[in-house]
Amino acid sequence: MARDASGNSWKVLMLEDNEDDALLIVNHLETQGCEISWDRVETEKDLRQRIADGGWDVVLSDHTMPLFDGASALRVVRELDPDIPFVFVSGTLGEKAAVAAIKGGAQDFIVKHDLSRLTPAVERAIADQALQKRHRLAQEVLRKLSQAVEQAADSIFITNREGEFEYVNPAFEQLTGYGPASTHGQTPALLKSQDQDPSTYAELWQTVLSKQVYRGTLINRKQSGETFFEEKVITPLVNQDGQITHFVSTGRDITDRVQADEDRTRLNAILEATTDVVAIADAKGKVIYLNKAGHTLLATALNLTDDEPGKARAENALNAAQQLIQGALAQAEKHGVWERESMLENASGQHIYLHQVVMAHRDQSGRIAYYSTIARNISERKQFEAQLQHQATHDLLTGLANRVLLAEQLQTEMNRARQLKHLTAVIFLDMDNFKRVNDGLGHSIGDQLLQQISVRLGRHIRPNDILARYGGDEFVIVASDLTDADTIPGILDKVKRAFEQPVRIAGQDIFVSFSAGVAVYPDDGDSVETLLRNADSAMYQSKAIGGRSFRFYAPAMNERQHRLLALESELHRALERKEFVLHYQPQASLRSGKVCGVEALLRWNHSERGLVAPNDFIPLLEETGLIDDVGLWVLRQACQDMRILAAEHGHAPRVAVNLSARQFSSQRLAEQVAGVLRDTGLPAEQLELEITEQMLISDLESSRATLESLRELGVTVAIDDFGTGYCSLAYLKRLPLHVLKVDRTFVSGLPDDGNDLAIVEAITLLAHKLDLQVVAEGVETAAQLETLRALGCDMVQGYYLSKPVPLSTLAGAATLTV
Numbered sequence: 001m002a003r004d005a006s007g008n009s010w011k012v013l014m015l016e017d018n019e020d021d022a023l024l025i026v027n028h029l030e031t032q033g034c035e036i037s038w039d040r041v042e043t044e045k046d047l048r049q050r051i052a053d054g055g056w057d058v059v060l061s062d063h064t065m066p067l068f069d070g071a072s073a074l075r076v077v078r079e080l081d082p083d084i085p086f087v088f089v090s091g092t093l094g095e096k097a098a099v100a101a102i103k104g105g106a107q108d109f110i111v112k113h114d115l116s117r118l119t120p121a122v123e124r125a126i127a128d129q130a131l132q133k134r135h136r137l138a139q140e141v142l143r144k145l146s147q148a149v150e151q152a153a154d155s156i157f158i159t160n161r162e163g164e165f166e167y168v169n170p171a172f173e174q175l176t177g178y179g180p181a182s183t184h185g186q187t188p189a190l191l192k193s194q195d196q197d198p199s200t201y202a203e204l205w206q207t208v209l210s211k212q213v214y215r216g217t218l219i220n221r222k223q224s225g226e227t228f229f230e231e232k233v234i235t236p237l238v239n240q241d242g243q244i245t246h247f248v249s250t251g252r253d254i255t256d257r258v259q260a261d262e263d264r265t266r267l268n269a270i271l272e273a274t275t276d277v278v279a280i281a282d283a284k285g286k287v288i289y290l291n292k293a294g295h296t297l298l299a300t301a302l303n304l305t306d307d308e309p310g311k312a313r314a315e316n317a318l319n320a321a322q323q324l325i326q327g328a329l330a331q332a333e334k335h336g337v338w339e340r341e342s343m344l345e346n347a348s349g350q351h352i353y354l355h356q357v358v359m360a361h362r363d364q365s366g367r368i369a370y371y372s373t374i375a376r377n378i379s380e381r382k383q384f385e386a387q388l389q390h391q392a393t394h395d396l397l398t399g400l401a402n403r404v405l406l407a408e409q410l411q412t413e414m415n416r417a418r419q420l421k422h423l424t425a426v427i428f429l430d431m432d433n434f435k436r437v438n439d440g441l442g443h444s445i446g447d448q449l450l451q452q453i454s455v456r457l458g459r460h461i462r463p464n465d466i467l468a469r470y471g472g473d474e475f476v477i478v479a480s481d482l483t484d485a486d487t488i489p490g491i492l493d494k495v496k497r498a499f500e501q502p503v504r505i506a507g508q509d510i511f512v513s514f515s516a517g518v519a520v521y522p523d524d525g526d527s528v529e530t531l532l533r534n535a536d537s538a539m540y541q542s543k544a545i546g547g548r549s550f551r552f553y554a555p556a557m558n559e560r561q562h563r564l565l566a567l568e569s570e571l572h573r574a575l576e577r578k579e580f581v582l583h584y585q586p587q588a589s590l591r592s593g594k595v596c597g598v599e600a601l602l603r604w605n606h607s608e609r610g611l612v613a614p615n616d617f618i619p620l621l622e623e624t625g626l627i628d629d630v631g632l633w634v635l636r637q638a639c640q641d642m643r644i645l646a647a648e649h650g651h652a653p654r655v656a657v658n659l660s661a662r663q664f665s666s667q668r669l670a671e672q673v674a675g676v677l678r679d680t681g682l683p684a685e686q687l688e689l690e691i692t693e694q695m696l697i698s699d700l701e702s703s704r705a706t707l708e709s710l711r712e713l714g715v716t717v718a719i720d721d722f723g724t725g726y727c728s729l730a731y732l733k734r735l736p737l738h739v740l741k742v743d744r745t746f747v748s749g750l751p752d753d754g755n756d757l758a759i760v761e762a763i764t765l766l767a768h769k770l771d772l773q774v775v776a777e778g779v780e781t782a783a784q785l786e787t788l789r790a791l792g793c794d795m796v797q798g799y800y801l802s803k804p805v806p807l808s809t810l811a812g813a814a815t816l817t818v
């Protein structure tokens with residue numbers, strides 16, 4: 001449609017009952033240069049319909065119509081579209097109706113008979129209405145915006161160019177405590193806090209004054225004084241002239257977030273610093289976080305090396321770790337928490353022990369959100385525990401199994417033997433002369449000896465046999481898988497042969513021998529305790545017969561053990577009850593033929609058992625330590641008796657007193673002997689002390705010192721039972737000794753046994769070369785006596801001359817001659 005000069009091109013909706021009038025109006029408008037497209041309606045229904053179709057520039061409405069009225073039409077149009085210009089074109093319109101029409105929203109009214117104002121009226125109505133529409137829309141936008149600002153969760157304020165508050169939203173008031181009243185005439189400086197670095201404000205101003213948007217975090221202060229972190233965006237508003245007119249600030253309280261960040265940073269620092277491994281895995285088990293300790297552990301654990309075994313082990317470690325985690329996750333998922341100690345073997349084959357807790361964390365819907373695990377390397381603790389365990393089950397000195405472990409291992413062996421129908425031998429070993437070594441040479445040497453014995457024993461048993469230190473000088477060997485008890489002596493023989501050579505410690509040779517007892521499972525007991533007790537009994541028996549041997553357990557031994565126990569307690573009281581007595585056996589000189597000495601021999605005058613021989617109780621006195629007191633009593637009594645004898649008969653023979661090993665190795669021996677001589681007044685040369693060659697050689701150095709101090713006292717020393725031990729005459733040469741007593745076993749073969757004859761002759765010859773006197777023991781016959789005389793023996797002692805007799809009859813025996 002071509003447009004005319006006025007440029008108006010309108011789409012007009014006519015509300016007109018008279019079509020002629022409508023055409024008249026259209027015609028008028030067209031004659032005014034308007035380009036018109038139009039439609040005419042005369043009912044409300046049609047009006048609604050057409051308005052709903054839309055696109056109208058103006059509604060021209062009659063005021064009074066037969067089917068409708070203008071006022072109602074205006075209401076309908078305003079209801080449906082408030083922006084369509086509405087002009088009444090009516091026949092007549094009273095002033096009142098005109099005012100009501102304008103109030104109702106009509107832009108103008110024109111009378112039909114004077115249409116001259118119609119075109120400008122329509123033009124103005126359209127222009128007004130367009131303006132009004134823009135205004136209304138702007139209002140609407142403004143309303144929405146201000147509502148948004150009012151309702152915003154972020155704090156918003158607007159300041160003028162000078163920075164004075166012009167507007168603050170409710171969120172600002174809620175956050176800071178400052179409302180419109182308290183911000184009036186103020187600037188945002190009232191939010192400043194001491195905590196904020198002042199350079200931030202300088203940067204802020206520099207940014208916004210250069211018309212840029214400032215973004216940053218400020219530490220601000222609320223009206224209450226509390227500070228808070230605020231994430232700020234400050235936008236300068238610039239007018240058409242490029243002048244800043246206002247500043248709009250939006251802020252968000254991020255205190256919680258900052259604190260959460262700080263917390264997270266702190267936690268992270270802790271997690272990274274801790275020596276525990278912390279890992280987080282997603283719901284599928286994929287590790288999404290591993291702390292530093294975790295990385296370190298993995299690096300150590302996997303300790304990747306290039307060699308093939310290293311690679312294989314690394315792979316194993318990975319597999320093991322993977323399986324461990326998978327198993328753990330399943331368990332954690334099921335029970336919430338999973339806790340266990342586990343072990344990884346690193347590529348170098350070392351064991352890494354971990355204590356691990358895995359937790360499953362669920363989201364609100366109950367699904368697994370992630371897993372967390374904390375693992376601690378407890379290798380050190382494990383090592384410590386193992387050490388403790390080792391200490392609890394091993395002997396500290398020798399490193400051998402102790403009683404506790406022995407009991408455990410023996411039980412296992414017994415169980416195995418039961419199943420396999422094998423025998424298990426429990427061999428109880430007790431060193432024969434340990435006490436002497438320990439007392440004489442000191443505990444350090446004693447300890448070293450025990451260590452060396454352990455090593456030597458260990459080398460001479462089978463690898464599968466158990467070797468334990470049972471106590472002081474007691475060892476136990478458990479030999480398993482035996483099919484025949486006949487093999488046991490072979491085992492013992494090996495042990496014996498292991499000690500054929502002396503043990504050398506600190507330049508000294510120490511001869512070691514054992515008393516051994518054997519109990520065999522199942523015959524000799526079916527419990528650990530019984531077997532050990534019975535092996536001990538058997539050992540005790542072999543000790544009782546002088547050691548250096550072994551005994552198999554026999555049930556009768558238990559009985560004997562009980563007897564020994566009873567005997568021991570009786571022995572404890574024997575000294576107080578004065579049940580010990582001394583008998584004396586004379587010794588005669590072969591040169592003069594007269595009695596020149598006596599040997600004091602101890603007897604126990606038991607109230608029920610009568611006179612008990614020393615061999616039946618002296619070992620027990622030794623073992624219990626009672627020999628210290630009894631030995632001293634013997635020494636004192638013998639000296640006193642000799643003084644009595646001298647007092648009664650004018651003179652007394654020299655008296656020989658037996659010393660026990662314990663007495664001889666005591667540091668106090670010389671002191672005690674000197675004390676007794678002083679107390680009793682017996683001249684030192686009338687006292688002889690008898691020691692065995694075993695005692696001598698167990699510790700040659702300390703023996704020499706003891707003998708020296710005895711010689712200084714003027715006491716003589718005799719070697720008893722000579723020839724039964726290992727003492728070579730070479731030893732004797734170097735020691736201050738006086739008498740050598742040839743053992744009864746050699747004398748008993750005389751005169752017929754050529755060997756005995758040769759031995760006695762050789763001993764006598766050599767003894768004389770060493771300036772030692774020779775006393776032959778156990779002389780029972782005249783033939784023996786004569787042979788000994790012929791061999792050059794100096795003195796004799798034996799039943800042939802006299803049995804040991806009480807002091808009361810000794811005076812008579814002392815006059816005997818040979």
Ligand SMILES: Nc1nc2c(ncn2[C@@H]2O[C@@H]3COP(=O)(O)O[C@H]4[C@@H](O)[C@H](n5cnc6c(=O)[nH]c(N)nc65)O[C@@H]4COP(=O)(O)O[C@H]3[C@H]2O)c(=O)[nH]1
Pocket residue numbers: 585600601602613614615618631634658659660690720721744777778779780797798799800804
């Ligand atoms: N068959 C036979 N035997 C003879 C003959 N002549 C002497 N005897 C015995 O031989 C032993 C000699 O004493 P011993 O070798 O020192 O051997 C002693 C000695 O080692 C020890 N003993 C005795 N009294 C004491 C003591 O007071 N203290 C210590 N520590 N040991 C003692 O007990 C051992 C045994 O003493 P006894 O039973 O009194 O035995 C004595 C004595 O009775 C003989 O012709 N034929």
